[in-house]
Amino acid sequence: MMSLISMEFLLLVLVAAAGYYLIPKKFQWVWLLVFSYIYYVTGGVKVTCFLVFTTVTTWMAGVLLEKVAQAEQDRFVCRRKKRQVLVTALLLNFGMLAVLKYSNFAIRTVNMVFGSSQGELDLLLPLGISFYTFQSMGYILDLYWERTKAEHNLFRFALFVSFFPQILQGPIGRFERLGTQLFASHSFDGRRIELSLLRILWGYFKKMVIADNAVIFVDAIFEDPTLYSGLAIAGALAYSIQLYCDFSGGMDVVIGIAGLFGIEMDENFKRPYFAVSITDFWHRWHITLGTWMKDYVFYPVSLSGWMRHFSKFAKKVFGKQTGRVLPICLANIIVFLVVGIWHGAAWKFIFYGMYNGLIIAFSGLMAPRYRKWKQALHISDNSKGFHLFQILRTFLLVNISWFFDRAYDVESAFRMMKYAVTRFDLSQILTIQIGEASGTTYTFIFLMVILLGCLAVFIVSLLMEQGRDLEGFYVKQHWILKCMLFAGLILLLPALGQPAGEAGGFIYAQF
Amino acid sequence: MMEKLLEILEDIQPDADFENCETLIDDGILDSFAILSIVSELQDEFGITITPSEVIPENFNSAKALWAMVQRLQ
Amino acid sequence: MRSFKKIILQVLGIVLILTAANLVMNYALVPYSYVRVMMHQIAVEEYDTIFLGTSHGLNGISPNVVEEHTGRNCMNLCMGGEYPRDAYYFLKQVCKKSVPKRVVYELDAGYWCTQEGQRGDFNRIYYEMPWSFVKLEYTAAKMLELDFRATLFPWFYYRGQMGKVKEIIACKQSEDYKKYGIAAFQSPAQGYRDWFMQNTPVFQTKPEEKLELWTEENKNEDSFRYFEKLAGFCRDKDIELVVIVTPVPEKTLEKHQKKYQELDTYFSSYLEEQGVVFINYNLPERKIKNFDYSLEAFSDYEGHMNADQAAMFSVQLAEDLNQI
Known part of the structure; x- marks a missing residue:
């Protein structure tokens, strides 16, 4: 599959964008579909079959759902039939995702538990399968709950599933918002294209100059936590930098490219490290996954019949307040179990999910008590000090979760956490080598590059958090200044960016 | 009966202005925990069943909207 | 319309700023390389025999010696980082001036089972090649998959040269550079003279870690694909193609006997299929008389030989080529 930083990808985008505004408007969506498939097919014909399978089954299920809803008079028969269609579609698609992604994990686990030695399967993992499966299943569930209308044209629907900028790493789109934009016609808008290009560059800057430099330190520290035992904290910090810049940088590129076609995608990040709680963090980090989970797992599970029974039971046993919150906590833990599994087939990701789920559940249960404590201590939610405390506390909690995410396994995650509190020796960082031949000559320089890069991102984020209109500010500048900004950003990529590894990939493209 | 609703709401989230606010969801005043707590109480209090398709911002943005939903489902 | x-x-x-920056950075950061000399030679001279391949060939084959013994005009275009893909387009570039009668491809199995790396020397042939249709083809074949910075900013891989800017600029302004001279490539350890890289004998522990042995599972499909293109191109142009493997130290052979056997078995049958003559100098029957197989005569376990060894090897190579 073409990497987002490859020459061929740039050319593909260039040709696609130029042609988009030259062809008759009613063919614009067809043009996007063609390029989306060109893009996906370069990753292999076999994996494309899976994409087509999801597209066709979901499309058929959608049309069927609508037909049943219109034709069936009896409410109960209608519900039963709709449920049959829904369950079939979900089983087929999530089933395929599960088989491809989790078979080997299941085999490994069985082997571990029973000491057997079943060989692992050689399975294809179509790129972006987690993203497009979730996007398609969201559509089917929306139809089931009659929140959207079915798409009758198979090819239009195929574009919704395969739109090339987003297929590898999201954002996960909703049919109501993304679909309508994809099928609409768009006229050339120089300003929008200029801003989109700037956003793409900003994304590359975050990815190449910050994340790809940080990854060198992260890899060194996490590969050998004992050797770099004094750097456990630095490792987690560097990882939080890498992960954010890699993922949100990738999103800037994706959203920017979609913007070239006049398509506004849902945002996936809202300055997550300014979050005041873990709940808030998940409202700002990988937002489209969070809202997907909320709408399609959290609410349905919480509102299900058996949850209602559990709620009644809990209210009797634990009293009104706790009894009310307890089922919600349970649903929330289920959600984060799914989030953990979504990230990958490994126990450390399940830990990672549970960690987040448990913290949110705990703070949910404690909320009334916190409120009382704050009243007693005269702490106002609006005071600056308290706000800063909340941000730092959340950032710390998030950093702890990264140990699970990045460490080799659960055991070494715990070991690193131990080092984080027992050992501390920042000078070790200068012994990490950068580049094959140059040893540690450039280590200090690239550390500074990371720090200055982060400072730039921080300033921009802070201004946005304060609600400043950065685009408006940019637009007002003299055109020569704009040229210099563009050229400067472009030149920083080769000057200070690190060559990406062999794969040249983005972290989230592997999910 | 509207008073009963307001009572429930204030019990769940004491610091919100339910009588006047029309953007409970849009402005993030109610988080998902609060929403589900409200749903749970409404179901018990008014004997209704709220399905996922009802959990949309339009139904939760104000006390009035909530009340309209309850009446519709009764 | 105003907008x-x-x-x-x-x-x-923007384009203006970028072009200017590129010119300056390329000039200041990309050091002078013998690949520029090679490009110049093949543009001005006509050759009968062309050697393509890797650093082993660059160190081991003296074109002048082979020329003397075969009576054919020879040029060595081997270099480290030259994969079959690069060799193919290098040959095409040669043929723009004149079509050689014979091409000897020096095969290092490591290049057939590893992925092309991303460093300056892996792109050097590309950077030095003058713009032409061949280069356009080469771009499509090589650069499209790579990081866009490798194509658009050749200096990208040479940022580490920041400390040597003065030397690089001084070198590029020298008469030697303008005349495609070789003064810049002389150091105590090795020197590019008589169109090949002459290693001085060293007497210290020989490095072992860069030795890449043939591993069929890691086959680089691209290397095979482009070798076949190269072979096809030679057939079309009536060029005789010979593949050789240069001798490695005895110690290496002993240590990795099985791997070298696998290499011979695999490539013998593969090249027979391709209808290409294959001479493997690591077979017992190919032992070269008076050639020193001890580690002393090489710079490393991989088999980069010293200059006087290279002369001896080249004589044998020339004789074998004469017999084909």
Whole structure:
């Protein structure tokens, strides 16, 4: 599959964008579909079959759902039939995702538990399968709950599933918002294209100059936590930098490219490290996954019949307040179990999910008590000090979760956490080598590059958090200044960016 | 009966202005925990069943909207 | 219409800044390389025999010696980082001036089972090649998959040269550079003279870690694909193609006997299929008389030989070529 930083990808985008505004408007969506498939097919014909399978089954299920809803008079028969269609579609698609992604994990686990030695399967993992499966299943569930209308044209629907900028790493789109934009016609808008290009560059800057430099330190520290035992904290910090810049940088590129076609995608990040709680963090980090989970797992599970029974039971046993919150906590833990599994087939990701789920559940249960404590201590939610405390506390909690995410396994995650509190020796960082031949000559320089890069991102984020209109500010500048900004950003990529590894990939493209 | 609703709401989230606010969801005043707590109480209090398709911002943005939903489902 | 003019102006402005920056950075950071000399030679001279391949060939084959013993005009275009893909387009570039009668491809199995790396020397042939249709083809074949910075900013892989800017600029302004001279490539350890790299004997522990042994599971499909293109191209142009493997130290052979056997078995049958003559100098029957197989005569376990060894090997190579 073409990497987002490859020459061929740039050319593909260039040709696609130029042609988009030259062809008759009613063919614009067809043009996007063609390029989306060109893009996906370069990753292999076999994996494309899976994409087509999801597209066709979901499309058929959608049309069927609508037909049943219109034709069936009896409410109960209608519900039963709709449920049959829904369950079939979900089983087929999530089933395929599960088989491809989790078979080997299941085999490994069985082997571990029973000491057997079943060989692992050689399975294809179509790129972006987690993203497009979730996007398609969201559509089917929306139809089931009659929140959207079915798409009758198979090819239009195929574009919704395969739109090339987003297929590898999201954002996960909703049919109501993304679909309508994809099928609409768009006229050339120089300003929008200029801003989109700037956003793409900003994304590359975050990815190449910050994340790809940080990854060198992260890899060194996490590969050998004992050797770099004094750097456990630095490792987690560097990882939080890498992960954010890699993922949100990738999103800037994706959203920017979609913007070239006049398509506004849902945002996936809202300055997550300014979050005041873990709940808030998940409202700002990988937002489209969070809202997907909320709408399609959290609410349905919480509102299900058996949850209602559990709620009644809990209210009797634990009293009104706790009894009310307890089922919600349970649903929330289920959600984060799914989030953990979504990230990958490994126990450390399940830990990672549970960690987040448990913290949110705990703070949910404690909320009334916190409120009382704050009243007693005269702490106002609006005071600056308290706000800063909340941000730092959340950032710390998030950093702890990264140990699970990045460490080799659960055991070494715990070991690193131990080092984080027992050992501390920042000078070790200068012994990490950068580049094959140059040893540690450039280590200090690239550390500074990371720090200055982060400072730039921080300033921009802070201004946005304060609600400043950065685009408006940019637009007002003299055109020569704009040229210099563009050229400067472009030149920083080769000057200070690190060559990406062999794969040249983005972290989230592997999910 | 509207008073009963307001009572429930204030019990769940004491610091919100339910009588006047029309953007409970849009402005993030109610988080998902609060929403589900409200749903749970409404179901018990008014004997209704709220399905996922009802959990949309339009139904939760104000006390009035909530009340309209309850009446519709009764 | 005003806004459209403005857009054009802005785009032009950006392109102008980038081009200027590129010119300056390329000049200041990309050091002078013997690949430039090679490119120049094949543009001005006509050769009968061309050697393609890797650093082993660059160190081991003296074109002058082979020329003397075969009576054919020879040029060595081997270099470290030259994969079959690069060799193929290098040959095409040669043929723009004149078509050689014979091509000897020096095969290092490591290049057939590893992925092309991303460093300056892996792109050097590309950077030095003058713009032409061949280069366009080469771009499509090699650069499209790579990081866009490798194509658009050749200096990208040479940022580490920041400390040597003065030397690089001084070198590029020298008469030697303008005349495609070789003064810049002389160091106590090795020197590019008589169109090949002459290693001085060293007497210290020989490095072992860069030795890449043949591993069929890691086959680089691209290397095979482009070798077949190369072979096809030679057939079409009536060029005789010979593949050789240069001798490695005895110690290496002993240590990795099985791997070298696998290499011979695999490539013998593969090259027979391709209808290409294959001479493997690591077979017992190919032992070269008076050739020193001890580690002393090589710079490393991989088999980069010293200059006087290279002369001896080249004589044998020439004789074998004469017999084909």
